[in-house]
Amino acid sequence: MPELPEVQTVVSDLVDLVxxxxxxxxxxxxxxxxxxxxxxxxxxxxxxxxxxxxRGKYIVYHFVDGYLLQHLxxxxxxxxxxxxxxxxxxxxxxxxxxxxxLNFDDLRLIFYDVRRFGTFTAILDLDKFFDAKKLAPELYxxxxxxxxxxxxxxxxxxxxxxxxxxxxxxxxxxxxIYADESLHAVKIHPLTPASTLGGExxxxxxxxxxxxxxxxxxxxxxxxxxxxxxNGNPGVFKQYLQVYKRKGELCLSCxxxxxxxxxxxxRTSHFCPHCQILPPN
DNA sequence: TATGGCCTGTAC
DNA sequence: GTACAGGCCATA
Numbered sequence: 001m002p003e004l005p006e007v008q009t010v011v012s013d014l015v016d017l018v019x020x021x022x023x024x025x026x027x028x029x030x031x032x033x034x035x036x037x038x039x040x041x042x043x044x045x046x047x048x049x050x051x052x053x054x055r056g057k058y059i060v061y062h063f064v065d066g067y068l069l070q071h072l073x074x075x076x077x078x079x080x081x082x083x084x085x086x087x088x089x090x091x092x093x094x095x096x097x098x099x100x101x102l103n104f105d106d107l108r109l110i111f112y113d114v115r116r117f118g119t120f121t122a123i124l125d126l127d128k129f130f131d132a133k134k135l136a137p138e139l140y141x142x143x144x145x146x147x148x149x150x151x152x153x154x155x156x157x158x159x160x161x162x163x164x165x166x167x168x169x170x171x172x173x174x175x176x177i178y179a180d181e182s183l184h185a186v187k188i189h190p191l192t193p194a195s196t197l198g199g200e201x202x203x204x205x206x207x208x209x210x211x212x213x214x215x216x217x218x219x220x221x222x223x224x225x226x227x228x229x230x231n232g233n234p235g236v237f238k239q240y241l242q243v244y245k246r247k248g249e250l251c252l253s254c255x256x257x258x259x260x261x262x263x264x265x266x267r268t269s270h271f272c273p274h275c276q277i278l279p280p281n
Numbered sequence: 282t283a284t285g286g287c288c289t290g291t292a293c
Numbered sequence: 294g295t296a297c298a299g300g301c302c303a304t305a
Contacts (some may be wrong), residue, residue, distance in 0.1 A: 001299060016286090032287095057300075073300055075289085115288045118298070133301095159282075168301080176299060225291090225298075266284070267299065 002072040005216035006227050006235060009134040010078060013230035014052040022048050030099040039066055039122035047084050056135050056172040068216035069121040070142045076118035077224040081108040085232040114226060134169040139210045154194050156203060162190035166253050174209055177222055177244045180270045182209045190269040190272040241267050243270035251275055
């Protein structure tokens with residue numbers, strides 16, 4: 001699933017591919033894809049893509065007078081229309097899984113999204129949008145600022161730490177994979193009430209969240225199911241995962257526990273019952 | 282703050 | 294056949 005490292009990989013590809021180029025037009029193929037927008041698709045016709053950046057798990061296309069935000073959600077990928085990763089028969093049948101296209105003079109990028117949860121949002125004011133979403137600060141802009149924000153919020157939260165790591169208003173970037181991997185790396189049980197973690201424990205945890213995401217970015221992300229970069233290639237971080245999708249396998253750290261799976265807030269959570277002990281309350 | 286809904290392919 | 298995958302939003 002696209003989490004921060006996967007989105008960052010796509011953004012890096014898009015910078016190489018479309019930054020500085022004039023967008024001819026946007027074609028909406030599935031009307032549901034255009035979501036919460038202040039502007040119409042036509043607003044961006046014949047305008048230059050000044051930059052492509054990332055904020056949280058959003059892709060941000062910058063134009064002279066507006067922004068196009070893309071969210072991949074679970075299964076969204078951006079691919080050239082002639083990519084063999086898009087099932088060929090979908091074009092003839094006008095599949096709603098082909099959701100939108102960005103058309104440049106010699107390039108047509110397709111937003112291919114099997115489960116159709118992904119969105120495009122066209123807005124005028126970036127800060128206003130992300131303020132309204134209550135999105136936490138970026139670990140990648142100013143770590144201390146983002147950590148301070150996290151700490152200020154986490155001390156008031158009695159929910160399990162696993163749920164907190166998925167809450168983009170407290171810390172932005174991790175999803176289910178990197179949350180589980182980070183908690184395992186620092187030997188914290190995912191059910192630990194967030195407010196019971198000490199300041200130093202929290203610093204170690206959030207430092208690890210960023211370290212693992214850095215690592216995953218260097219490996220171009222994790223392809224656990226659908227994720228592909230803009231060239232149609234999978235990320236290779238999957239082979240480095242310690243707990244995610246390793247249910248029943250021996251813990252690679254202690255080599256004693258077998259990875260277990262429990263549900264926390266409706267999400268599967270993987271952990272080693274030997275390394276990650278729930279503190280008594 | 283916990284839950285269901287959005288979706289559809291895959292695994293059982 | 295049914296359960297499940299999970300990022301985010303709406304709802305209670």
